[in-house]
Structure formats: structure tokens, C-alpha cells
Amino acid sequence: MAGMVEKRGRSLWLSHAVLILGVAMICFPIWLAFVASTVSQPEIARPPMPLWPGDQFIENYRKALFAGVNAPVSIMLLNSLVMAIGISVGKIVISLLSAFAIVYFRFPFRMLFFWLIFLTLMLPVEVRIVPTYEVVAGLGLLNSYSGLIFPLIASATATFLFRQFFLTVPDELAEAARIDGASAMRFFRDILLPMSRTNIAALFVILFIYGWNQYLWPLLITTDPSMNTVVMGIKQMFPSGDDIADWPVIMATSILAMLPPVAVVIGMQKLFVRGLLESEK
Template sequence: MVERRGWGLVFTHLALIAGLAVVCFPIWVAFVASTVTQPEIVRPPLPLIPGDRFIENYTAALFQGVSTPVWRMLMNSMVMALGITIGKIAISIISAYAIVYFRFPFRMVFFWLIFLTLMLPVEVRIVPTYEVVAGFGMLNSYSGLILPLIASATATFLFRQLFLTIPDELAEAARIDGAGPVRFFIDMVLPMSRTNIAALFVILFIYGWNQYLWPLLITTKPEMNTIVMGLKQIIPSSDDVANWPVIMATAMLAMLPPVLVVIFMQNLFVKGLVESEK
């Protein structure tokens, strides 16, 4: 028997389609603008059908720039985002594992000290962090871009909550079988954390990719600029006419890596979020 759902389902789908259109329309306009010529953009009406300048505009976007080619800025952003993501996950999962499975003095004090860092605004931490990075000579370097941002209280908290759901009998059985802490971590804890790691990977990759203030502070050499910085620099601040097709092509290239990460990891991402709420 076919269930009659009524008009409520129809209005729900219409609302979802309208919301999707509102989100996708600006992206579509940016894509179309990246495939046409400059006169077609500045002359109304704005085109809504892709043009024939796709290869020319994207080639110009990749190999040209204000001071650094866009491909180099994309590479810098990729190195920074992956370094921050992998570093945050590695440090957080090891920290949470130590807090849950090792008994040492003041372990909960250390956990809450880590958690309290969430209450400190970035503006409070950024000046002393800059002084430390400058003191170690890490300005204009990948280590300076990555290392100050690889600690994550949120990820540590999420991993701790996950580990607390693992039955004590499982750890006891592994101990009886002769598995030490390292083997138990690698053979049991890591596989059980796979979906949570995937969910955090997506969130933290986007966080690292979108960083603007920190790279702006510690990079003075153009070859260390990230793509987010490049988007600001490629728009002229004077009365010069902006090359909008190339600017829009650069914006589309800047959006591509995070979108691909979400697409390829969406199943694990959703599964990890659902398991985190249990």
C-alpha cells in the first residue's frame, strides 16, 4: 500500500530545493564569470551560461598572480591544511588515550586545562604565539604556519568521550592476551576511531585551509602566501580595473580542494558525526 504523505512533504522538498538554489546560485555565477571575458562581466546583464574562455582564464589564474603564481599559493595552503589536520588529530588522539587509559597524578587537571583553552579568544593568544614563533626563527616557514595551530582541545574532548564508551572488558581482555598499551592502541582503538577521525579530518582540513589571520602575520615573503591571502591580494586596491574572470577562476580553484575532501569523505563524515552524538 502506498503511503499518502500529503502536501507537507511537497512543501518540505520545495523548501529544500529553494535553499539549495540560494546556496548554489552565487557559486554558479562565479563559475560562469570565470569562463567569460571581462567585457561580458562588466556589461549588463550578467551572463548565466558558461562561456568559451575556461582554459584561458584558468591557465592565467594558475600561472599568474600579483606576486606569486596561484599554483604556488594552492600548494602552500595544501601543505598547511594537511599539516594542521594530521597534527591536530595525532596529538588529540594520543592525548585522549593517555588521559583515559593511563593513571597518573593530576590527569583530570591536565584534561581540564586543555579544555579551558577553548575559553581564550584567538586575539589573546596570537601576540605571545607570534613572539614564540619569531624567537624560534620560524617566520616565513611551513613549521611556523603549522606548529602553533596543531593543538585542539575540541578534538581531544571528542576522542576522550569516544574512548570512554569502549568497554573496560575489551581493554582487560587485550591485557590478558599480552597486548601492551601501544598494541591495544594500534589494533583496537584506532580502528574503532576511524569514522570519528574522518569526521574530524573534514572539519579540521577546512579550518586549516581557511586560515587567514595567522598566515598574514607570520609570512612576509610572497612565495609563502596561501590562497586565502592571494584572493585578497589579487583584487586591486587602487583605481585599476580588476580582472574579474581571473579573480573568479582563482576563487573557484580555492574552493575546489575543500569541496573534494567533503565529497570523497562525506559517508565517513556523516557516520562519524552520528556516532559522536551517541
């Protein structure tokens, strides 16, 4: 027994050591980016690069937030936030209603429509980007939040996940609601939505990060610098030709761009994990 306990203790320490090493490997580049955002340009250019924060924190972040290159980073952060939230909420709302209709309503070609929705997974934005751009331009939605959000709010994956969850809901609940005189939308609002809370939270985290990291679509439909997203802004800060990069400001912008997704993941961590576990069931 003592040998078994000792063996388990060694394996526990080894697993923790591997985890700590993995976390260190992930966090060290982020730490270097933060350090680079707090020092001056000559300190970055002069090797070796410092490993501890400098005294230019306020100046570099002020310059990034309110000066920027083509537009202040504060404006680009707002654009990214609006786009990410709009895409997340839009995808979840449309997917919930689509899954509800497919599971609880009987209409001709119901399963055909479901599989047609599912087949759209084979058509990502990059494949249909030219016709989508033509439609958006024809509707006059270039350089607008509507143009950034609406073409990306359909989600076959979320529809499939909600459909699978609704299929696990006992039919007795729907029968009881019908006997009590509840309408279809009341059953959806008062019973299905509360039961889907953890699944919605898990999908919101994933879809928020998806919307936040969008680059190609915003790059295509925004020509006004005030509508740029922060991911676009980071790319635009890199120099072209013989220009010298302002690395402290670029690193400060990168750190600012990481904060909202990290905040969403940390704030919704418990619901996110529960939603994934319940989805597996």
C-alpha cells in the same frame, strides 16, 4: 486512509520544494562565480551579466594558475593544501594521544590537566597571536610550513571528543588486551585506532576546512609571496586605489579555492556522517 496518504504526499512535495529552493539559493552565487571565470572583463563590466559560460575558460584559469598577482595560484594552492593537511593530521594525532593518556593512564592531577586543556578553548589564535608570533619568530619559523602548522595543531575540542569516545569503549577490551600481553601502545594501535576510524574521518573533514580557511595567522607570519595561501591570494587580488580588478581571474581563483574542501567533503561524506552519528551516541 486516502486522505492521510494525500496529506503525506503534499507535505513530501512541499519539503522537497523547500530543499530544492534552498539548494538553488546556495548554488546560484557559485554558478555566477563560475560563469564570471569563463568570460572576458568587458563582458562582466557590461550589464547584464551573462548567465552561461563563455569561451575564456582556459585562458582565465591558465592566467590564474600560472601568473597570479604576487604569486601563481598553483603555488598558493599547494601551500594551503600542505597547511590544511598538516593542521588536520597534527591535531588528530596529538588529540588521540592526549585522550588515550587521560583515559587509560592513572597519574597525579590527571583531570586537572584535562580541564586545563579544555580551558584553552577560551584562548583562540586571535587572543594569543602576539606571544605566539614572538615564539615562532624566535625559533626562525617565519615563512615556513612549520610556522604555519605547529602553532595551530593543538586542539582541545578533538581531545574532548576522543576522550568521550574512549570512555564508551568497554573495559573488558583493555583487560583482554592486558591478559594477552599487549602493551599499551599496541592496544592503542590495534584496537582503539580502528574503532575510532569514523570519528577520525569526521574530525579530519572539519579540521581540514578549518586549516584551509585560515587567513590571519598566515597573513601575519608570511612575508614571502611564495608562502602565501590561496585565501590570502584572493584578498590580494582585489584592487587598491584606482586600479581595475581582473574579475575573471579573481573568480577563477575563488572556484579553484573551493575545489579541495569540496573534494574532501564529497570523498569522505559517508565516514563523516557515520562519525558524527557515532559521536552523538
